[in-house]
Every structure is written in structure tokens, then in C-alpha cells.
Amino acid sequence: MKIALKTILGFLVIAAFTACEDDEATQPHAAMSVGKYIYDTNETMKIHFTGSAENVVIYTGDTDHDYELREASNYGLVVNKGLFTYSYQQPGTYKVVCVATNHTDAGNSIKRDTCSFMVKVIDDVTEIERLSAPQVIYDEVFANPVNETDWLLRLPRKIKFKTSNATVSLSQKLKFYIGSDSTKVYIDDKEFSSTAKYNLANVLNIKLKSHEGTERPYKLYTVNYGEFKTFELLGVQGTITRSEFDYSYYEINMTVPSGSDLSNLAPTFTLYSDNDKVYIDDVEQISGTTTADFTKPVTYRFVASYPNRPDITAESTVIVTVTPQ
Amino acid sequence: MTKYIFKIQILCLALLVLSGCNDFLDKEVLGNSTDKNFYDTRYKLQAALNATYDILQSDEFTDSDWRFGEATADDVIGSDEGLSSQMGQLVHFRFNTSNTYIKKRWDINYKGVHRANQVIANVDRVQLSNNDYSKYREIREILGQAKFLRALFYFNLVKTFGGVPIRPEIETVDNLVIPRSSREETFAYIEKDLREAACMLSNRYTSSNSGKASAGAAVGLLMKVLMYQATPGTPSEKWEQVVELGKYFVQGASMTMSQMLRYDERYNEDWETLRKRLWFKPKELNGETDPYEGPDFEIAKLVNAYTFKYTDATGSPITYLDQFYSAGEFCSGSIFEIVFKESGDGTTGDTNEGSSIYSTLFASGSPMYADDQIIANIFGNDYRRNFTIGHHQYTPDHENTEIGAGRILSLKWYTPIKDRPTYTGDSGKNRRYLRYVDVVLMFAEALNECGNGAEALEQLNSYKAVVNELNNSSSLYIGGGYGYLRDQIWKERRIEFSYEWERFWDIVRQGRAASALKTFSTMRPNKRGLYFREGVNEIFPIPQTEVDISNGVVTQNPGY
Numbered sequence: 001m002k003i004a005l006k007t008i009l010g011f012l013v014i015a016a017f018t019a020c021e022d023d024e025a026t027q028p029h030a031a032m033s034v035g036k037y038i039y040d041t042n043e044t045m046k047i048h049f050t051g052s053a054e055n056v057v058i059y060t061g062d063t064d065h066d067y068e069l070r071e072a073s074n075y076g077l078v079v080n081k082g083l084f085t086y087s088y089q090q091p092g093t094y095k096v097v098c099v100a101t102n103h104t105d106a107g108n109s110i111k112r113d114t115c116s117f118m119v120k121v122i123d124d125v126t127e128i129e130r131l132s133a134p135q136v137i138y139d140e141v142f143a144n145p146v147n148e149t150d151w152l153l154r155l156p157r158k159i160k161f162k163t164s165n166a167t168v169s170l171s172q173k174l175k176f177y178i179g180s181d182s183t184k185v186y187i188d189d190k191e192f193s194s195t196a197k198y199n200l201a202n203v204l205n206i207k208l209k210s211h212e213g214t215e216r217p218y219k220l221y222t223v224n225y226g227e228f229k230t231f232e233l234l235g236v237q238g239t240i241t242r243s244e245f246d247y248s249y250y251e252i253n254m255t256v257p258s259g260s261d262l263s264n265l266a267p268t269f270t271l272y273s274d275n276d277k278v279y280i281d282d283v284e285q286i287s288g289t290t291t292a293d294f295t296k297p298v299t300y301r302f303v304a305s306y307p308n309r310p311d312i313t314a315e316s317t318v319i320v321t322v323t324p325q
Numbered sequence: 326m327t328k329y330i331f332k333i334q335i336l337c338l339a340l341l342v343l344s345g346c347n348d349f350l351d352k353e354v355l356g357n358s359t360d361k362n363f364y365d366t367r368y369k370l371q372a373a374l375n376a377t378y379d380i381l382q383s384d385e386f387t388d389s390d391w392r393f394g395e396a397t398a399d400d401v402i403g404s405d406e407g408l409s410s411q412m413g414q415l416v417h418f419r420f421n422t423s424n425t426y427i428k429k430r431w432d433i434n435y436k437g438v439h440r441a442n443q444v445i446a447n448v449d450r451v452q453l454s455n456n457d458y459s460k461y462r463e464i465r466e467i468l469g470q471a472k473f474l475r476a477l478f479y480f481n482l483v484k485t486f487g488g489v490p491i492r493p494e495i496e497t498v499d500n501l502v503i504p505r506s507s508r509e510e511t512f513a514y515i516e517k518d519l520r521e522a523a524c525m526l527s528n529r530y531t532s533s534n535s536g537k538a539s540a541g542a543a544v545g546l547l548m549k550v551l552m553y554q555a556t557p558g559t560p561s562e563k564w565e566q567v568v569e570l571g572k573y574f575v576q577g578a579s580m581t582m583s584q585m586l587r588y589d590e591r592y593n594e595d596w597e598t599l600r601k602r603l604w605f606k607p608k609e610l611n612g613e614t615d616p617y618e619g620p621d622f623e624i625a626k627l628v629n630a631y632t633f634k635y636t637d638a639t640g641s642p643i644t645y646l647d648q649f650y651s652a653g654e655f656c657s658g659s660i661f662e663i664v665f666k667e668s669g670d671g672t673t674g675d676t677n678e679g680s681s682i683y684s685t686l687f688a689s690g691s692p693m694y695a696d697d698q699i700i701a702n703i704f705g706n707d708y709r710r711n712f713t714i715g716h717h718q719y720t721p722d723h724e725n726t727e728i729g730a731g732r733i734l735s736l737k738w739y740t741p742i743k744d745r746p747t748y749t750g751d752s753g754k755n756r757r758y759l760r761y762v763d764v765v766l767m768f769a770e771a772l773n774e775c776g777n778g779a780e781a782l783e784q785l786n787s788y789k790a791v792v793n794e795l796n797n798s799s800s801l802y803i804g805g806g807y808g809y810l811r812d813q814i815w816k817e818r819r820i821e822f823s824y825e826w827e828r829f830w831d832i833v834r835q836g837r838a839a840s841a842l843k844t845f846s847t848m849r850p851n852k853r854g855l856y857f858r859e860g861v862n863e864i865f866p867i868p869q870t871e872v873d874i875s876n877g878v879v880t881q882n883p884g885y
Contacts, residue, residue: 042884056639077421083871085422087884089858130558132808142558162803179860244804245778310566 013299028053030100030113041091041123041180047084053100053113060086060121061094068095069159091123091182091211125180126208126216133200134175137166141247143220146312153200153222154314156247165242170222171197182211195251221309226276226302228252233267233294233322234260240318248316258324262294267320276304294322326380334438356431364447365464373444375468377474380437381663387756389430391686393485393865394826399845399854400691400703400819406639406851412692418856422885428868434478441475444468446494448604458615465604466537469525473538473546476518482552482831483511487882502875506868512554512718519847520586521876524618525603527623531638535655536755541627542661544574545759548767553834557774557811566878571768575784577628583620596620609643631761633658633791645795646712646721651744651754661759665752683740694732698848707820708796712736735824757825762788766818773810781810785817790819833863835849842855858884 031051039045049056057076059067066074077084088094089107092156096119105181131151132142138161143153158165175194176185185192186207198204200222208216231238238252256262268288271278278285279301280292292298298320306312364370396403397416405816407413414420420427448468453460482489490503490512506514512541522543530537543677548570555563573577586592596619601607605618616622637643638655647653655662663679684694695703695713704710714720716730722741728734740753765784773781786801793799802813818831832838842854861884871879 042858044881044883044885063764080423080869083873083877085872085881085885087861136806138809139806140812141806142808159806161805243779245782245806245810247806 003272006118010260021119025102025104025109025111027111028100028102028113030056030098030115032035032058032098032117034096034117034119037117038120038122040089041089041182043087045088045119047079047086047096047098049079049082049098049100051098051100051113051115053102053187055101055103056082057101058084058086059095059097059099060088061096062088062090062092066095067099067114067116070110075102088119088121091121092203093118093120123182123211124214125178126214127179128176128206128208128218129179130177131220132175132177133172135173136168137161140175146221149179149218150312151206151220151310152306152314153220154225154248155200156221156225156242157227159247160242160244160304163235170200172200173197174220178240180210184209190242209271221306223304223306223312223314224272225314226271226273226278226304227316227318228300229272231267231269232318233265233320238320248314250316250318252318253323254320254322255323255325262322262324262325264291265294266291273304275307277303278302294320297321304308345805363453363738364450365465367453367460368449369450370444370451370467371465373440373447374471376563377437377444377471378664379438379796380433380440380478382665383433383472385429385433385584386437387663387680387682387685389426389433390481391826392426392538392728393430394829395824396693398724398832399830399841400699400823400828401695401852402699402849403693405692406853408555417851417853418858418862422866422881423869424866427485428870430865431482431871432867434481434485435492437478438475438482439496441478442492442494442496444471449544450524454608456606456612461604461606464808465525466527468604469522469543470538472518472522473526473543475548476515476522476543476546479518480517480546480553481513483508483515484545484553485835486867487511490879504875504878504880505880509554515550516547517591519543519550520591521603523547523585524582524624528627529630531655535638536664538661541574541624541630542759544570544627545660545761545764548574548764549759550770552767552771553773553776553830557770557835558807559775560776561878564771567767567771568777569785571764571771574627574764575768579623579626579627581620582618582622582624588620593866631657631660631764633761633765633788635791642875644721645709646736646739648760649754649757651740652743654755658761659757659759660761662755664755681740681746681754682738683745683753687734687740689727691728691732691734691738694728694734696731696733696835700733703730703819703823707792708798709820709823710790714739754777766814766821768813770811773807773814778804778807778808778810781814785810785814788821789817860884 007139028179029051030053033048033050047058056079057075058079059065059076061067064074065077067076070076077086078184079279081294095116097114097116100113101110128151130142132140133153135153135160135286136155139159141153141155143151155168155170159168173194173196174192178185186209187198188205193228200220204220206218206220208218227240227250228238231240233254234256236254236256238254241251241253243249256277266288270287280298283290285300300318300320302316302318304314304316335444340489341802358443364373379777392412395401396412402414405412406416408417408419411420411425415424415426445468448464451464453464455885461535479489488506488508491506491511491514493500493873512772522538526538526540526543528540530539548567551567551570555561555567573580583589588596588664594602600727601658606615611617631711634657635643635645635648636657637647637653638657640657642690643653648656648658653659663726665814688788700710713735714726714728716728716732717725719725720736720739720741722743724742744753746753765788769781769784772778772784782804783800789801793801802817804810805813815835819828822828822831829838839859846852864882866885867879
């Protein structure tokens with residue numbers, strides 16, 4: 001009797017063990033929900049895993065994460081606690097594949113389920129963040145937006161550097177700061193080159209074309225700060241001094257014979273451009289006609305504007321100080 | 326029947342034993358500190374403050390600072406730049422949100438915040454032995470230092486992650502999950518701490534108090550915090566405030582307490598309540614001789630408290646490199662140092678003593694180094710390139726280095742033989758965290774941003790003149806337009822603060838991390854820096870576990 005019992009028990013134990021070997025993994029279920037299917041580059045995509053599985057990975061479909069290339073060392077990204085976030089660097093259309101897996105402890109049985117959706121990533125940046133002439137003699141001079149389409153670059157005619165005054169050419173390189181590398185820039189319908197020089201004497205017609213194909217036109221105007229070309233008082237020629245720090249600030253210091261009456265003088269001067277206007281306070285100054293009191297420093301305000309565009313201006317200041325000898 | 330009786334007996338015995346336990350558990354432990362009575366004296370509060378300083382000394386803090394501030398940027402080549410390692414992924418900007426170094430950086434800085442909060446939240450439990458003015462000042466200075474440290478940790482967090490959760494000062498289990506504050510809110514919180522600390526602390530601590538965060542440290546860090554909020558090329562109130570603080574710190578302009586706090590715009594708090602909160606002696610208790618700090622009370626001047634002359638704490642001349650060594654500890658140009666020595670009792674295994682910068686970065690197999698091309702890019706012909714050292718060259722104290730062929734290291738990471746501790750677990754020198762030169766260069770940059778190029782140049786050259794004394798040079802920076810001056814200031818920053826783990830934050834702040842790293846990637850065979858995504862990688866992702874455990878209350882940064 002006892003032997004029979006032991007034999008039965010022995011069989012039972014063996015049966016139990018063999019049963020374990022045949023144990024199969026439960027069938028996983030792959031399912032995900034996503035808020036939307038169109039994203040900007042670098043925008044966060046949130047995927048919630050809504051199926052049931054022990055292990056979940058997502059192939060996002062871009063470089064290194066392409067499900068079709070999973071045998072060629074492309075890999076999926078692990079999903080933690082059912083939430084997965086990702087963002088795409090490059091615009092394009094990608095297939096997102098979710099792989100849900102269950103397996104037994106020894107890995108003898110592995111079961112998978114997959115699901116997928118397509119996502120479109122667009123890059124539609126046509127905004128100029130900043131725009132500059134990066135090499136004006138030695139300085140990077142930034143342009144400013146005037147309105148939605150017009151940008152204005154204010155340049156001095158000369159720049160003081162160490163002891164010399166170098167003339168600023170109107171032929172300059174340009175530098176664009178744009179939020180996306182994929183956006184192309186065209187100037188007068190030719191593709192922009194960072195090493196080419198552009199003639200700023202004319203308005204530049206700029207066009208930005210995003211990867212998505214959206215085009216947006218801009219115009220770049222260049223205006224030189226106004227200053228006196230010549231300035232003469234009581235037969236004495238004044239010379240202009242520049243500030244190396246502020247391109248819109250000039251000084252003229254001159255000495256005149258002692259005994260001259262400085263209180264009511266009409267200086268004669270010439271300007272570089274017909275579009276430059278000179279004011280003391282709000283009174284326009286005319287060479288040889290309007291008078292000023294030179295017993296103390298006189299501040300001339302220059303308004304240089306682009307031809308026929310009174311809204312596009314560069315303002316500068318010239319301070320004339322006269323000392324009797 | 327006997328069986329039943331036996332069972333009942335056993336059951337009764339069990340009940341008896343279990344009910345007996347209750348009583349034992351209820352008994353209060355006598356003679357120990359609890360969180361209720363722990364903070365009742367100044368000494369206990371000081372112990373809590375020391376524990377906050379401890380975080381700065383920890384290996385995790387040091388480690389995280391060089392990995393993020395230096396290894397990710399364009400002044401070094403890493404020994405570990407393979408994409409299979411977490412470090413390699415980090416410096417290539419090809420990490421995922423579970424990167425271990427990102428998580429560690431988050432953790433160590435929040436650990437610091439938590440410890441500083443312990444001091445700040447419990448300061449009102451302190452009982453003073455008498456009503457002397459000095460007693461209030463002692464507590465106020467402990468509180469001020471805790472505020473400085475909390476600001477320092479949050480500044481690290483906001484630089485790294487953008488807006489972060491502001492932890493409540495008193496944490497309970499009911500509010501463990503805190504949503505993120507915005508970048509602006511986080512910065513405002515930091516600013517408030519620093520402005521208050523600047524009013525509460527002494528301008529400089531010397532002799533046995535050396536190493537305490539001073540008002541100088543608070544104002545210096547405040548200038549940096551303001552500068553990080555401002556954008557180069559865009560006029561803003563923040564730049565103007567840096568100029569205002571620079572005038573106070575560098576040029577000796579006077580500043581009242583309400584100006585420092587920006588009381589009118591930032592506070593709804595009544596002045597007396599504010600004073601009490603910051604442990605200024607309450608007005609009603611003030612004696613005749615006690616000073617009263619009203620809104621117009623002028624805070625201590627900082628001008629001349631620090632200089633950038635190369636002199637030690639006693640005013641004796643030291644070499645340029647001594648500024649970073651034991652000889653130059655608390656030297657005249659050093660505003661805040663992370664003190665390693667005081668806890669160095671020589672025993673191993675205590676991570677808070679800090680492995681030395683020397684043993685980690687210099688002694689053997691440095692995890693990052695430069696090469697000739699990088700050194701030329703940083704220094705050009707500047708004399709300070711002599712403070713770097715290459716393969717088998719001799720250090721200032723004539724040690725033949727074991728740096729690998731072709732590799733160059735900064736002598737700022739070196740520790741002279743005579744200063745080296747006997748025990749490997751110790752650090753032979755303090756880490757310089759904030760130097761006076763930084764304050765002056767921040768002032769110069771802000772002046773230029775506010776359209777005052779001439780004064781900016783003056784500040785910039787005031788330091789260059791000191792550097793020129795090293796080799797009797799007379800080359801100064803040259804005046805020019807906004808962009809030119811800005812580039813010269815940035816160049817000087819890169820040279821002067823090279824290898825002080827500042828470079829990555831600087832290029833991010835200047836808005837040119839992407840272009841600087843792209844340029845760097847063209848020099849490197851492994852193209853490190855090429856994957857930096859402009860507009861995304863300027864801040865790192867919130868560690869994935871933080872997003873997970875908060876069930877999405879803590880949101881991820883855009884692009885991750």
C-alpha cells in the first residue's frame with residue numbers, strides 16, 4: 001500500500017514539472033492612443049499604451065528606430081508606465097510601431113502583438129529671428145524689424161577702429177538666424193550664401209521657404225546714419241570725431257578766433273544725402289540760413305530716411321562745441 | 326477535551342503577548358532629539374546648515390557639475406564618448422529621458438534644496454538665551470546662508486531643466502507631487518532668496534568664518550541669475566539690474582535695503598513682518614544702541630571687500646595659479662568656495678568629504694582633456710595658455726605629469742604635491758565657485774548691453790591690465806561697436822573661466838550653444854556636438870522617473 005502511494009506521489013511530481021515546461025505565455029494586446037498625427041519638428045508627441053503586455057517598445061520610424069530595419073540594428077524605445085514621449089528632429093512621414101511582448105520566465109514561449117499608425121512631422125518655419133551684417137569692418141551689426149516684412153539695417157559711413165576711421169562699404173555679407181536648418185533663404189531669387197557679399201545700396205528682396213513649402217517674403221532696407229559732410233563756422237572747418245561704441249553719435253569740436261560773437265551764427269554745411277534732414281529740437285536747419293547759439297554745445301539731430309519711405313529712418317546725433325581761442 | 330483546553334490556553338497566551346507589545350511601542354524615547362525639539366538652539370540650527378553645505382562637498386554634486394558644465398561643451402574631449410555609455414550619450418546629446426546623469430543631477434540638487442528648507446522652515450523654533458542684537462544676527466546669518474544655498478541649488482536646476490517644481494518648505498506626505506513652476510517663477514523664487522540673503526549676511530567672512538556664504542556671494546550669484554534671464558542683444562530690465570548691482574559691487578554706489586529687495590515691486594509683506602521673518606531684531610525689542618534696519622537702511626558696501634589682484638587672504642602676493650590652490654584659499658579674488666578641508670578627517674568611505682578634483686580629473690586617466698587645437702581656440706596667444714599642461718611636462722612644483730601623449734589638462738585641476746592629503750578620500754583644496762573677476766565681467770557685459778560701451782571697455786580692461794602684469798604685456802581690448810565688444814567680453818570669459826565648468830552654461834546663455842557645438846563637431850572625428858538640437862537641448866529632459874511617479878503632473882520639456 002505504502003509503495004503504491006509513493007509511486008503515485010512520484011508520478012504526480014513529475015507530471016507537475018512537465019506541465020511547467022509546456023506553460024505558454026499569455027497573448028499580449030498592443031494598442032495605443034495618441035492625441036494627434038501631425039507635429040512640428042521638436043514638438044513632443046505623447047503616446048499612451050492602452051493594451052496589455054509585460055514589455056512594450058515603440059519604434060518611432062525615424063533614423064535608428066525604424067521597425068522595418070529591426071534586423072539591421074535599429075531599435076525600439078522602452079515604454080514606462082504606459083506613457084511614452086518623443087519628438088522628431090527631421091520633417092517627414094514616419095510609421096510608429098508598438099510592439100507588445102509577453103514571455104515565460106525561461107523565455108521558452110514569447111508572444112507578440114503589434115499595432116501602428118502614421119505620423120507626419122512638418123517643418124514650417126519662415127520667421128527670421130535675427131538678421132545681421134556679421135563683418136562690418138570687425139563688428140556684427142544687427143538689423144531691426146520695422147514691420148511684418150521690412151527689416152532695416154542702420155550703418156555708419158565710417159567706423160573708428162583704434163586710430164583710424166575705416167570706410168564702411170555697402171557691399172556686405174549677411175547672416176540669418178532662423179529657427180530651422182531646413183528653411184531655405186533666397187535673395188533676389190538666388191539661394192543665399194553666407195560667404196557672398198550683397199549690395200545693400202538697393203533693397204534686397206528676401207524669401208524664406210520652409211521645408212513644408214510655405215514661402216514668406218521680406219525686404220531688407222539699409223540706411224546710413226546722417227552726419228555732416230562739411231561743417232563751417234566763421235570760416236573755420238570743423239572735423240568730425242566718431243565714437244567707437246555708438247555709431248549714431250558724433251562730435252565736432254572747433255576753435256574760432258577769440259572775440260567772435262557766438263550767440264547767433266548760421267553755419268554752412270553740406271550733407272551726404274538729400275534724404276538726410278537736420279534738426280535742432282524740431283526746427284529743420286538749412287545751411288547758411290538758420291542760426292543757433294554756439295556759446296554752449298549745440299545738439300543736431302539727424303533723421304536719415306529711405307527714399308519715399310518716411311517710416312524707415314535712422315536717427316543720429318552730432319554735438320558741436322565751439323571754443324573761442 | 327484536553328486538546329481543546331490546550332488550544333484555548335495557547336490562544337490566551339498569544340493574546341497576552343500581543344497586547345503587551347502595544348504598551349512597549351507607545352513608550353516615548355527619552356533623551357533623544359526629535360524633529361519637534363531639534364531646532365531649538367542656534368547650535369542645532371547650525372548643524373542643519375552644515376548638513377546643507379555638505380551637499381556641495383558631495384561627490385555627486387562635484388561630479389554632476391563637471392559633467393554638465395564642461396564635458397558637454399566645446400573645450401574638452403571626453404575619454405568616454407562612445408554612444409553605448411550613458412556619459413557618451415549625454416555629451417553627444419543623444420540621451421533618452423532615463424539617462425542616469427540627468428537623474429543624478431536632479432536628485433543631488435533637490436537633496437540640497439531639501440536640506441536648506443529644513444533650516445529655513447525651522448528657524449522660528451530657535452529659542453534665544455537673551456535679547457542681545459548679536460543673538461538675532463547669528464540666527465539671521467544662518468538663515469541667510471541657507472537662503473543662498475537654496476538659491477544655488479535651484480539655479481543649478483533651472484539652468485539644467487528650465488522651470489522646476491518648487492518644493493514646499495515643510496514637506497508632508499500629502500503633497501509629495503508638486504507640478505513644475507514656470508522658468509520665470511523659478512527664477513523669481515531664486516532672486517528673492519538671494520536678495521534677502523544679500524541684506525542678511527556680512528559682506529565678507531574672514532579667518533575662522535572663512536568659507537561662509539557672504540553678502541558678496543549672494544550679490545555675485547544674483548548678478549549671474551539676472552544675466553541668465555536676459556538675452557544678449559535684447560534690452561531688458563534684467564540687464565539694467567545687473568548694471569545697478571555692478572555699480573554697487575564694483576564701483577561702490579550705495580544701496581538701501583529696499584532697493585536690494587526691490588521691496589516696492591516684489592513684496593506685499595509689511596516691512597516689520599518682513600524684518601521679523603528674516604530675523605532682524607523686532608522693533609519693539611530694540612534697545613537704544615541697537616541699529617534699526619528700515620527700508621532706507623544702507624546695506625554694507627562690497628567695494629574693496631574683494632579685488633582681482635592676485636593676493637591671498639592677508640594681502641600678500643600669490644601667483645595666478647595659487648588662486649586655485651591651497652595657498653590662495655579665500656584669496657582676495659575668491660567670493661565663494663566650496664570648502665573641502667573642514668570635514669576631511671582622513672577616514673575613507675565618507676562620500677561627503679569629496680574625492681578631490683585632482684584625483685578625479687588630473688591624476689590618472691582624466692575623463693576629459695583638451696588638445697592643441699582646442700587650446701589654440703580658447704587662448705590664441707594669451708599668456709594664460711601657459712596654465713595648461715601636456716604630456717610629460719613639468720608642473721610649477723616640478724612634477725613630471727603622467728598625462729597621455731597629445732593630451733592637455735588645465736593646471737586649475739592640479740593640486741601641488743605639498744598640498745595633497747595623505748588619505749585618498751580627502752580633497753587637498755577648495756573648489757572656487759565664484760570669483761570677483763566674474764562679477765566684473767558680468768558688469769562689463771551688462772554695461773555693453775545697456776548701450777554703455779565705453780564703460781564696459783573700461784571694466785573689461787581693468788581686469789586685462791591685471792593679467793598683463795603676468796608677462797609685462799600692454800595689450801588691452803579695443804573699443805568698438807556692440808557686437809565687437811560683446812565678442813571680446815565673451816572671449817575673455819572663455820579664457821579666464823576655462824575649465825571651471827562654466828563653459829556649457831555660458832554658451833547656452835549666450836544663445837550660441839548650437840553654433841558653437843556644430844563648429845566643434847567639424848573638428849572631431851566622432852562629430853560630437855552635431856546632434857545638438859537648437860531650441861531643445863539648451864535644457865535637459867526632466868528625468869523620466871519624475872514624470873512617471875507623478876503620473877504626468879510633472880510635465881516633460883518640449884522636444885523630449
